[in-house]
Amino acid sequence: MRVFFDAILHPHRSLGRGGFRVLMAVVVAMNIIIAGIFVANGAWPVVPFCGLDVLALWLAFRVSYRSARQYERVRLTDSALTVQRIHWKVPERRWSFHPYWLRISHDERTQHDRRGPAAGQVMLSSHGQSVGVGSFLSPDERSAFAHALGDALRAWRRPSCPPEPVG
Structure with missing residues (x-):
């Protein structure tokens, strides 16, 4: 035949697995810095919301990579x-x-x-x-x-x- x-x-998909890891590391680091600033100024209730945007970004990329299969x-x-x-x-x-x-x-x-x-x-x-x-x-x-x-x-x-x- x-x-x-x-x-x-x-x-x-324009962002590979390595790029995704770097992006997530930068986002987590920035969120830790921002959360530290809020805690230092007495606005500790804002800290959980800093984690929610990291979770939302991670979920969005997970869905994107799954659809790439x-x-x-x-x-x-x-x-x-x-x-x-x-x-x-x-x-x-x-x-x-x-x-x-x-x-x-x-x-x-x-x-x-x-x-x-x-x-x-x-x-x-x-x-x-x-x-x-x-x-x-x-x-x-x-x-x-x-x-x-x-x-x-x-x-x-x-x-x-x-x-x-x-x-």
């Missing part, structure tokens, strides 16, 4: 194009299309200019079935993905050897 295209799409895999082989969607909240979903009839639609306008249900994703359609992929990618990444998949689909449709001469 030949593989013409195989891409795994992950949501982008989702991904989409798009694979074009000799016989089918399959889309596999993995999300941490829901069971795996899988779609399969015959590559010959597959249509790729992608609106290359900027995110602020687009309208409609396909805005923000690459739509793969065939025989009344369609699925959007790459909704979490940036507009440039979506465009590059759509062009790469289109190139792979054209390579799949190209005959593997020249036809026999007639006559």
Whole structure:
């Protein structure tokens, strides 16, 4: 089985684990300094609230990192194009299309200019079935993905050897 295209799409997270640790250390240190100033001025009831903002920040990053575990895999082989969607909240979903009839639609306008249900994703359609992929990618990444998949689909449709001469 030949593989013409195989891409795994992950949501982008700009802050890695090391950066997160540094950020949290700075936030905790600043909160300790601020809490010390409040205690020194006799406003000790403010101290628990200094811990609440650290907890809220930690929870927000925890949710963000958990959602980063989702991904989409798009694979074009000799016989089918399959889309596999993995999300941490829901069971795996899988779609399969015959590559010959597959249509790729992608609106290359900027995110602020687009309208409609396909805005923000690459739509793969065939025989009344369609699925959007790459909704979490940036507009440039979506465009590059759509062009790469289109190139792979054209390579799949190209005959593997020249036809026999007639006559």
